[in-house]
Every structure is written in C-alpha cells, then in structure tokens.
Amino acid sequence: MCQGSCQGAANRPNMQPTYPQATAFPEFAALVNREKAQVDRRVFTDEAVYRAELQQIFARAWLFIAHESQVPNPGDFIRTTMGEDDVVVVRQRDKTINAFLNSCPHRGNRVCMVDAGSKARGFICNYHGWSFGIDGKLRGTDGKVYETDEAFEKSEIGLTPVARIASYKGLVFATFDPNAPDLTDYLGDFTFYLDIMLDNDEGGTEFIGGAIRSEIDCNWKLPAENFVGDILHAFWTHQSGAQAILGGGVDLGKRYDELAFQASVYGHGIETNLDKVGNTRTLGYPELVDYVFDLSERAVERLGELRARAIGAISSATVFPNFSFLPGQNTFRVWHPRGPNKIELVSWTIVNKNAPDHIKELYRKGVMMTFSPGGVFEMDDGENWEYSTRVNHGFVTRQQPLHYALGLGTEDKSRELPGHIHKGSLNDANQRLFYTRWSEFMEHDNWSDLQNGETASPKKTNIAAE
Amino acid sequence: MSDVLDITSTFDDLSRPTDAETERAVARFLHAEARILDREAYQEWLEEFIDEDIHYWMPDMETRNRSDPRGTFRYGDTAYFDDRISELRVRIARYNEPSAWADNPATRHMHQISNIEVFETDDPKLVAACSVFTNVRNRNETDQDVVYGRREDVLRRHGNGFRLCRRRIFIVQNVLLSKNLNTFL
Numbered sequence: 001m002c003q004g005s006c007q008g009a010a011n012r013p014n015m016q017p018t019y020p021q022a023t024a025f026p027e028f029a030a031l032v033n034r035e036k037a038q039v040d041r042r043v044f045t046d047e048a049v050y051r052a053e054l055q056q057i058f059a060r061a062w063l064f065i066a067h068e069s070q071v072p073n074p075g076d077f078i079r080t081t082m083g084e085d086d087v088v089v090v091r092q093r094d095k096t097i098n099a100f101l102n103s104c105p106h107r108g109n110r111v112c113m114v115d116a117g118s119k120a121r122g123f124i125c126n127y128h129g130w131s132f133g134i135d136g137k138l139r140g141t142d143g144k145v146y147e148t149d150e151a152f153e154k155s156e157i158g159l160t161p162v163a164r165i166a167s168y169k170g171l172v173f174a175t176f177d178p179n180a181p182d183l184t185d186y187l188g189d190f191t192f193y194l195d196i197m198l199d200n201d202e203g204g205t206e207f208i209g210g211a212i213r214s215e216i217d218c219n220w221k222l223p224a225e226n227f228v229g230d231i232l233h234a235f236w237t238h239q240s241g242a243q244a245i246l247g248g249g250v251d252l253g254k255r256y257d258e259l260a261f262q263a264s265v266y267g268h269g270i271e272t273n274l275d276k277v278g279n280t281r282t283l284g285y286p287e288l289v290d291y292v293f294d295l296s297e298r299a300v301e302r303l304g305e306l307r308a309r310a311i312g313a314i315s316s317a318t319v320f321p322n323f324s325f326l327p328g329q330n331t332f333r334v335w336h337p338r339g340p341n342k343i344e345l346v347s348w349t350i351v352n353k354n355a356p357d358h359i360k361e362l363y364r365k366g367v368m369m370t371f372s373p374g375g376v377f378e379m380d381d382g383e384n385w386e387y388s389t390r391v392n393h394g395f396v397t398r399q400q401p402l403h404y405a406l407g408l409g410t411e412d413k414s415r416e417l418p419g420h421i422h423k424g425s426l427n428d429a430n431q432r433l434f435y436t437r438w439s440e441f442m443e444h445d446n447w448s449d450l451q452n453g454e455t456a457s458p459k460k461t462n463i464a465a466e
Numbered sequence: 467m468s469d470v471l472d473i474t475s476t477f478d479d480l481s482r483p484t485d486a487e488t489e490r491a492v493a494r495f496l497h498a499e500a501r502i503l504d505r506e507a508y509q510e511w512l513e514e515f516i517d518e519d520i521h522y523w524m525p526d527m528e529t530r531n532r533s534d535p536r537g538t539f540r541y542g543d544t545a546y547f548d549d550r551i552s553e554l555r556v557r558i559a560r561y562n563e564p565s566a567w568a569d570n571p572a573t574r575h576m577h578q579i580s581n582i583e584v585f586e587t588d589d590p591k592l593v594a595a596c597s598v599f600t601n602v603r604n605r606n607e608t609d610q611d612v613v614y615g616r617r618e619d620v621l622r623r624h625g626n627g628f629r630l631c632r633r634r635i636f637i638v639q640n641v642l643l644s645k646n647l648n649t650f651l
Contacts, residue, residue: 115528115640118536210526210543214642240563244556284556344641349544364544369553374546374647376560380568382645386609 008151015105017160019176020059022445025052029443032435034454037405037428039435041398044219044389050340056441057321058083062166062173062186064323064334065089065099067348069170069206075119075134079112080346081336082174087162088112088123089172090134097167099174100136100159104128111159115211123159132159169198170205181447189418189457190268193317196310197327200299203354207332208364212347214373218385220322220337221438223345226381227316227324228269229262229430232406234314237384241376245284245369252314252425253278259309261412262430265419265457267320267437269430272327274306278314279328282377283366291359292328295352306417314425320437325350330363331371341389347372404428404435419457470587470594470620471632473521473548474541477594477618482586484593489584492595492621495628500577500599503650506569508558511650512551517622517629522549524635524651539636546647547635561648568648575649576602587620592631595619601651603644611644613637615651 002009028049031040043049063082070078071091078089079102086102088111102110104125111123111132122139124131129142136159146152162174166183168191173183184191198205216223226233234242234250242250252260253275260273280292292312299308312328322335333347349367351360370377392398407427415421422429437455444450469475483489499515524547525539549557560566578600585594601613615637621628635651 114530114534117531117534208544209540210528210545212526212544212546212642213640214644214646216645236565237567240560240566243563243565244559361542364542365548365553368545368548369556372544372546373642373644374557376557379560379646379648380566383568383605383609386645 002150002153006150008149012151012153012156015156015158017163019163019178020055022056022060022177024445025056025442028052029439031442032439034432034436034439037403037408037432038401039404041392041400041402043221043435043438045340045392045398047340050337052442053337054083057438058085058337060175060177060180060441061321062164062175062180062183063321064171064319065162065165065174066097066172067170067205067207067332067350068097068167068172069353070116071097073119075121076117077112077120077134078116079114080334081344082162082176083337085176086110087174088159089174090120092134097165097172098136099162099165099172101162103160104130104132105138105157105159106130106141136161168194171198177447179447181451185451186266187268187319188265190263190265190270190319192307192418193263193268193270193310194319195303196270196272196307197317197325197330197350200303200308200311201295201352201354203352205350206353208349208351208360210348212345212372214345215338216343216345216382216385217341218343218382218389219340220335220343221434222385222388223335223343223381224318224320224322224324225431225434226385227326228264228267228318228434229271229316229425229427231271231273231314231316231425233384237380238377240380241370242282244376245282250314251275251278256424260423260425261415261417262407262422262425262427263417263419264422264430264433264455266451266455267434267440268318269434270315270317270327271425271427271430272310272313272315273425274309275313276309277312277328279326280312282370283329283363284369285362285366288359288362288366291355318434320434326371329367329371331367333371404432413458420455470589470592471519471521473523473632473634477585477596479587480583480585480594480596484584484586488593489582492584492593492628493582495621496579496582496595496597496619499630500579503577504575506561506572506575508561508650512554512558515630516551516554517624517631518551519631520549520551520554521632522547522554522630522635522650523633524548524637527637527640529640546642568646571606573648574604576600577649577651578602591623593621593623593628595621599651601649603649613639613642613644613647613651617651 066089074093089099109127122133131139138157163178165174252273262271318324325332336344410423412421412423581598583596603611618634620632
C-alpha cells in the first residue's frame with residue numbers, strides 16, 4: 001500500500017462521507033399561513049417544494065428506521081429508506097445498531113438487494129464484487145484487482161454511515177445531519193405520549209415479523225397529518241368499517257367533553273379520547289379488549305391514570321415528519337415519500353414482548369383486518385388522499401385556500417400535560433402545528449431556531465402526571 | 467402424509483391428476499367463482515363457493531436472498547389475508563355498506579383464471595387445484611390496479627359441485643402497487 005509517495009497518490013479520491021447542508025426557503029415556509037389557519041395546496045404537488053423537503057426535512061430530521069426486535073442478532077439487517085435514500089440497518093458484533101447508505105462507493109449500485117436477512121457477514125455489490133463488512137468498511141474487491149493498484153487505499157473507503165443513530169425504547173431513529181440535537185431533544189416532551197405505546201408493560205415491545213408495503217398516489221403529508229390529529233374523518237370515511245366490525249358508528253366515549261384532547265410537541269402529535277379500549281375494540285376480538293382492560297389497570301403504576309386510559313383508546317399519533325401509529329390498534333407505519341405525488345407505505349404490527357402468544361396472534365390478525373390494504377378501515381383512506389393530492393394539478397384549483405381552522409381558540413392551559421394541549425380530539429390543532437413545524441423546517445437553516453420556535457413545548461412548571 | 471387442509475402444507479404430491487370430468491368440473495367452479503367476484507356478489511360467493519372451514523391466506527411477499535432460510539413468505543408473519551369464515555364475513559359486511567367509499571362509485575372488476583391443474587389427494591372428498599390469476603380493478607376515470615399471482619386451493623366435493631376449504635394466494639408483487647385490495651383473489 002502506497003504511503004503517499006507513488007505517482008497516483010496525489011489524485012486519490014476523497015472518500016469521506018458528505019452530509020448535505022440545510023438552507024432556508026422562506027417563500028415555501030410562507031405557504032403555511034399560521035395566522036389564518038390555511039395551507040397553500042402547492043405544498044402537496046410542487047416539485048420544487050418537494051425537493052426542498054428532501055433537503056430541509058428528510059436529510060435533517062430524526063427518522064424512524066427500525067424496531068430493535070427486527071435485528072436481534074449481529075449481522076441481522078433490514079433495508080429501508082430515509083426520505084428517498086436507500087438505507088441498510090445492521091446489528092453490529094458489539095450489539096449496537098448502525099445504518100448505512102445502500103450504495104457502493106465504486107459505481108453507486110445497491111449493495112443490499114433484499115428486504116431483510118439474518119446473520120449476514122457483510123454485503124457484496126453485484127456489480128464489481130466490492131465487499132463490505134457489517135461495519136460498512138470495505139473488505140476487498142473481486143479478484144483483488146484494485147488492491148494491486150499501488151495508489152489504492154482501502155481503509156479510506158466504506159459505505160456512508162448515517163450521521164447519528166439512537167434508540168428510544170426499542171425504536172431506532174437516524175439522521176443525516178451531524179448537527180442534529182439528541183434524539184430525546186428532537187422528540188422533546190412527546191416521549192411522554194410515546195410511552196403510552198412503548199412502555200405500558202414490563203419487557204417493552206416487539207414487531208411481528210414481515211411488513212406490508214403498498215403504494216398510494218398521494219403526497220406524504222396527507223396521511224401524516226391524518227394520523228397526527230384527524231379523528232374527525234373516522235365518522236364519515238370509516239362508517240362502513242365501523243359498521244362491519246362494531247355494528248355501529250365510531251363512538252368517542254361518554255366523557256368526551258371532559259377527557260378528549262390533542263397534544264403537540266415539535267409537530268409530533270397525538271389525539272386521544274381516553275376512553276380506554278375504543279381503538280382496540282375495532283380490531284374485532286373481545287379477548288384483546290379484555291387484555292387491554294387488564295393491561296390498563298396494571299399500567300396505572302407505570303404511566304399514571306391518564307396515560308393508562310390511553311393505551312387502547314380511540315387515538316392516533318404521528319412523529320414528525322412521516323412516522324405514525326395507532327395506540328390500541330397497534331399499527332406502526334412510515335409514509336415514505338416517492339416524489340410529491342406518491343408514497344410507499346410500510347406498516348408493521350407492534351405488540352408487548354411479554355403479551356401471551358394468542359394475544360400477539362390476535363393483534364396480527366386484527367391489524368390485518370383493519371389497517372392493511374385489504375383492511376376494512378385502511379381500504380377507504382387511500383382514495384381520499386390520492387384525490388386530495390391529484391386535484392391540485394388543476395392550475396386554478398391549487399390556488400384555492402384550504403381550511404384548517406377547526407378548534408381555533410381551544411388551547412387548554414389548565415391541564416398539566418406536556419406540549420401544546422387543545423380541548424377535544426375533534427380539532428385541527430395538531431394538524432396546524434404539524435404544518436407549522438413543516439414551515440419551521442423550511443424557514444430555518446439551524447437547529448437552534450428549529451428547536452425554539454412556536455412548536456416547541458410551552459414551558460410548564462409542574463407535570464403532575466409524571 | 468401432509469394434511470392438505472393445513473394452510474402451511476405445500477402440494478408435495480401432485481402425481482395424481484384427476485379424471486377429465488373432475489378437472490372440467492373444477493374449472494367450471496373456478497370460472498364461476500371469478501364471474502361472481504367480478505359482480506361483487508360477495509354474499510353469494512360466501513354461500514355458494516366457500517366452505518364453513520375455509521382458511522384463506524395471502525402472505526406478504528418479501529425479497530430475500532435464496533440462501534435465507536426464512537424464504538419469501540412465512541405463515542405467522544404479516545399477511546394481507548389470513549381469514550376464517552368469521553373474518554370473511556366482516557370484510558363482506560363492509561362491502562355491503564353504502565358508505566364503503568372505495569367501492570362507491572363501483573369498481574370495475576375482472577378476475578381472469580388460467581393454468582388450472584387438478585389433482586387427487588389422499589382424502590377422496592378433497593381435490594387440490596393450482597391456478598394463476600390476473601386481477602384488474604379499474605375505478606373512476608383512469609385508476610387501474612393489476613395484481614397477478616398463483617393460487618393453491620383445496621376443494622371439498624359438495625353435492626354436484628365443490629366448496630373452497632383452503633386457499634393460498636401468492637402474488638408476484640413485493641410492494642403492492644395499489645392503495646388497497648378491495649376484492650378477493
């Protein structure tokens with residue numbers, strides 16, 4: 001190996017990872033009118049806005065990439081995407097998890113062609129046989145032809161790792177921004193609500209094997225905003241599914257006025273009715289309802305009474321930008337952007353690790369029956385989001401305002417809960433804050449502004465439920 | 467000897483093709499079923515074509531290395547369908563609601579069935595049938611979804627005809643190139 005004296009050494013490529021820099025797009029930030037609770041439709045169809053999203057949001061935000069249970073042993077891996085970037089998530093020999101861009105630094109081909117695998121020793125590019133360890137480092141090239149070139153420096157070459165990777169209670173997140181704040185700072189007080197799903201019992205959670213992947217011709221923000229706070233659509237969109245499973249319409253519980261609320265932190269949001277088992281009931285298996293009632297009683301000690309009521313309640317949540325879940329129904333999903341007009345939806349079923357096997361099996365079937373492409377609820381969502389996207393190709397149509405103004409003036413400062421709290425789950429508040437967060441990402445080129453804007457959690461002196 | 471009704475069992479003995487008359491009768495059954503599904507006559511499908519002990523399974527198809535012992539699909543993992551009669555009834559109850567918006571206005575369906583092969587099993591009441599399908603759904607003006615796949619059916623002789631007891635559906639898509647599956651395959 002040449003130490004720098006050979007003829008070619010001076011022209012050796014610089015193979016250091018390159019992470020993109022954010023900038024500012026004030027004209028796009030202004031597409032969200034915070035004063036008037038309006039969103040400009042160009043956010044759903046404009047190519048330039050979409051390219052800015054990849055740079056400002058998907059190359060910077062902490063994105064969900066895996067559940068730890070998907071890669072239990074060294075060499076276990078899954079392939080996913082962060083924005084449109086193909087990524088391999090691999091358990092390392094020291095049991096940590098790392099993630100790399102799925103692209104060979106030689107000619108760029110994918111080094112991993114499969115969805116998942118176990119106990120891999122590495123990844124070999126099919127093109128020229130460049131071989132990488134599970135640590136991402138280049139181990140060798142086919143026939144050692146490169147190795148015989150005296151200017152070649154193998155140790156400088158590897159798969160590009162994500163800039164930062166971290167876990168929160170079993171969920172693995174990564175970011176391409178070396179300057180991103182810690183994951184727990186990015187999630188902020190929203191961890192209080194994540195724990196409803198992730199920490200309601202000893203032993204934590206796991207994903208059931210496999211994943212359902214499907215394509216929807218819609219902008220990624222429409223499903224994300226739907227899960228962040230739109231229980232309203234359930235009454236109309238899902239009347240048929242509710243009728244089929246429950247024999248009646250959606251019911252938010254007798255104590256709606258007193259209990260239901262929306263909470264938002266940094267654009268992450270949850271709406272819940274605290275009705276205990278409303279979501280779980282829609283899976284159609286009474287054994288699951290009994291399980292959640294018992295769980296909820298046990299969980300009072302871990303989570304306090306309020307969050308214990310939320311475990312199976314009618315509720316939904318999104319972690320900004322594109323990771324959503326339904327407490328009680330246990331579907332977890334990512335809306336991967338594929339251009340402004342298309343997403344790939346990947347969805348999983350999450351269960352408590354120590355739940356009995358027959359309960360896990362019923363969750364698997366219940367999620368399939370409700371929130372999968374053939375499920376009686378998800379069935380009716382896709383077309384709404386597709387046409388909410390597609391009609392905006394009309395030149396005049398896309399100049400018309402959109403109304404996000406349900407629940408103006410419903411902010412509730414009396415409840416000692418983390419985040420921006422609004423009364424009632426039937427409210428556009430979380431969706432407004434989701435787009436405000438979107439606007440902050442467009443506006444700011446630095447995390448200091450990003451973490452201290454309007455969407456940051458209001459300062460509260462006493463969080464009683466903690 | 468494998469139990470052909472077990473959803474995990476493969477057709478490992480396809481050495482005994484049925485007589486031509488049985489084969490024609492099975493083809494008639496599968497073609498009639500396709501026609502009924504094209505008409506969205508789901509209640510009729512349930513009553514005239516489906517056995518009370520139905521197990522109807524369509525796994526998600528993963529892309530895996532050939533050497534991966536897990537394979538492309540595995541029973542017990544996530545699936546599109548893993549239904550018994552009670553689950554099929556729930557799905558059909560939704561179709562019967564006027565507010566099933568993904569089906570109102572109506573979808574135009576076409577189920578094309580071919581490559582039908584029919585074999586005897588160790589149980590004289592049961593036959594094994596392999597087939598392939600093309601399913602086309604078209605909605606509104608230009609929304610079109612096409613799903614291709616193979617099926618492994620076990621049919622029970624019933625009067626002069628058959629009832630479907632077990633169906634394994636293997637689509638060729640990894641990412642379902644559709645927003646939903648508002649049909650049976």
